[in-house]
Amino acid sequence: MSTTKEIKLNFNAAWELAPAPEDTSHISIKSQYDLFINGEFVKPESKKYFATYNPATEVKIADVAEANEKDVDKAVKAARAAFGKWSKLSGKERGKYIYRIARLMQERAREFAVIETMDGGKPIRESRDIDVPLAANHFFYYAGWADKLEYAFPNRKPKPLGVAGQIIPWNFPLLMAAWKIAPALAAGNTVVLKPAETTPLTALKLAELIRDSGLPKGVVNIVTGAGKTGAAIVNHPDINKIAFTGSTDVGKIIQKAIAGTDKKLTLELGGKAANIIFEDAPLDQAVEGVINGIFFNQGHVCCAGSRLFVHESVADLVIRKLKDRMETLRIGDPMDKNTDVGAINSKEQLTKINEYITIGKNEGAEIYQSSCNIPKKGFFCKPTIFLNASQSHRIVQEEIFGPVLAVQTFRTIEEVIEKANNIPYGLSAGVWTDKGSKIFNLTTKLKAGVVWANTYNKFDPVSPFGGFKESGFGREGGLHGLAAYLNI
Amino acid sequence: MERLEIQKTYKIFIGGQFPRTESGRYYSLKNKKGEVLANICQSSRKDFRNAEVAARSAQSGWSSRAAFNRAQILYRVAEILEGRKDQFISELIVQGSSSAAARVEVEMAIDRMVYYSGWCDKFQQVFSAVNPVASSHFNFSVPEPTGVVAVIADEKSSLLGLVTAIAPIIAGGNTCVVLASESKPLCAVTFSEVLNTSDLPGGVVNIITGSAQELHTHFSSHMDVNAMVYYRDDKAQIKTIKENAALNVKRVFVYKENIFSEDHANPYYITDLQEIKTTWHPIENIGSAKAGY
Incomplete structure (x- = not known):
């Protein structure tokens, strides 16, 4: 045992580091957020709001609208109305809109990172160096696919699915929104996305960014709420595709819930x-x-x-x-x-x-x-x-x-x-x-x-991600991630 | 002097063996005149479970065979089908096909098997990718078989439906349990004999006969089945299958295209039953020079 002691790390050295808090003065968070439907923020039909907290301080950050079935229906109708024009738009033009979103996100990267950390509790080092840059890169990567889809699937003429309902978890709030929205838009779909109830803020900031980008109204709709709101999306009759990231238990409930429908499904589970x-x-x-x-x-x-x-x-x-x-x-x-x-x-x-x-x-x-x-x-x-x-x-x-x-x-x-x-x-x-x-x-x-x-937890927009067995089906990222949003 | 014809006993095909159903049940297949053609095994849940065990045992051996070897075995199936063409044609005629239609069906079945034989060692190249990640890693994605697939085959065809279902599944390295057409089951048994004499390892394909109405719940609720393929149009069965699939997140595919359509010859039927696996490995950096793809 003496040899093991010799190579033990020495903690007597000066490990004390002075606090180095990230500056939060440059960000803007409203005290209340509404639902992003058809290109604008609208009050919820439910008339209800819920609070989102900073888990590191337990201090409330903002109130966020709770979407009920009527609100989800409005969002789906907006997405449906936008689908015709968006899917017929040339891939070249669709791609340019998505590039624009990527660039806007890069410009506001610091703000997104700070809010991500405030709302979710993850270290600023990670939201700054991983979550936000990867999210922007994801948009940038898929933007380029929009006018090249026929090269991805040999001998096929892929077509968009329609309206995609997307439900994402709280562990990588902005990054998961990017993983869902970017390929869906590149493929010509319109979306209704629900962020997790404990981490809605960066998705709502993304809604602001999308509004500023000039993306046609209704192409992306973002509704906030908890499980009930998610169920309203899953069960909505005019949705063509459900993409879910979350627990295996909830994934199974969703798979069962849509059994009697023709909805397409991809699941990224536990x-x-x-x-x-x-x-x-x-x-x-x-x-x-x-x-x-x-x-x-x-x-x-x-x-x-x-x-x-x-x-x-x-x-x-x-x-x-x-x-x-x-x-x-x-x-x-x-x-x-x-x-x-x-x-x-x-x-x-x-x-x-x-x-x-x-x-x-x-x-x-x-x-x-x-x-x-x-x-x-x-x-x-x-x-x-x-x-x-x-x-x-x-x-x-x-x-x-x-x-x-x-x-x-x-x-x-x-x-x-x-x-x-x-x-x-x-x-x-x-x-x-x-x-x-x-x-x-x-x-x-x-x-x-x-x-x-000989490495671990590496991610990249070009690298397909997804599971075998009860970890789900379908891939996100890379060429293979396109298949989740196309009829091939 | 008239010679008495020897009639064939139609059994099921599990793990490279031809047992009768463990249930002892049967149903009588009749022709249009109402004459009994054969007594067919009315397979049970237990038969299905035995077949699944055989398919699971054969899975890793089959998927780890060289793709070229799988291609040769599928081609061998086509060769033996060709050699027994007349037998299949007469079996189809007995089950109600015109002789012209019977010939078309058998020839399509042979050609489709050859088509998928060719894909065995090619689809991986077409559907793989080397992914140019931004960090200094070698990153590639390849398709791997989903595992054990349970199939409820086309009801309207006796041979082509089976070949169309089975060829893309085994070309991709999966193993399967297939429920044959209930009203046209004769070719299922004869096709099993073809498989059994064509170097295909026992258990890779298992074919049972019986009722989809009885068996679809067992197919879809089995916890060691990875995927399910359904070629019929019973809406209630489809719903039950999809609901039960949620028990262990089975992949479910419902194929509605006419089995005689040439679109059934395409590699996307292989890739439906593949999982994309992505592997990362660092690339050594010498000095400040980063390496990548």
């Missing part, structure tokens, strides 16, 4: 990714990948590497390095540019995560948490790992959607493939090894839509 480290892996990089895999965005990531499999021969070393690295994570004010792990998105989610932590302890797994202090106000959770977890544990089988990692060890490659695949989910996986042939052996055998080899 995950429980295996992140697999072999003894020949570059261990420091692998540990970095594990940290990024589970603590990125507080673990509120459907493709989070929430199951770690470590080759038994290096397990002690990897786990010690992992614990050491966890000690260096900075948890706290999401608006601070040095923060690594921000606030849990909502009180409900924090409760759910804490329940799973209790379950993990009761199941007999060994808990280890960062020894950091967490702010007294706001919703925070210490980075958490469970050692000696076993395949039957609920913390191994179920999606927690928080900064909680279940660690298992393995001896043979057959064993780890079997264990990695032996869950209903199949969204993503990670593999760490220095051996190329082993990487390809695993990537072909792991039942997952995205496999990161």
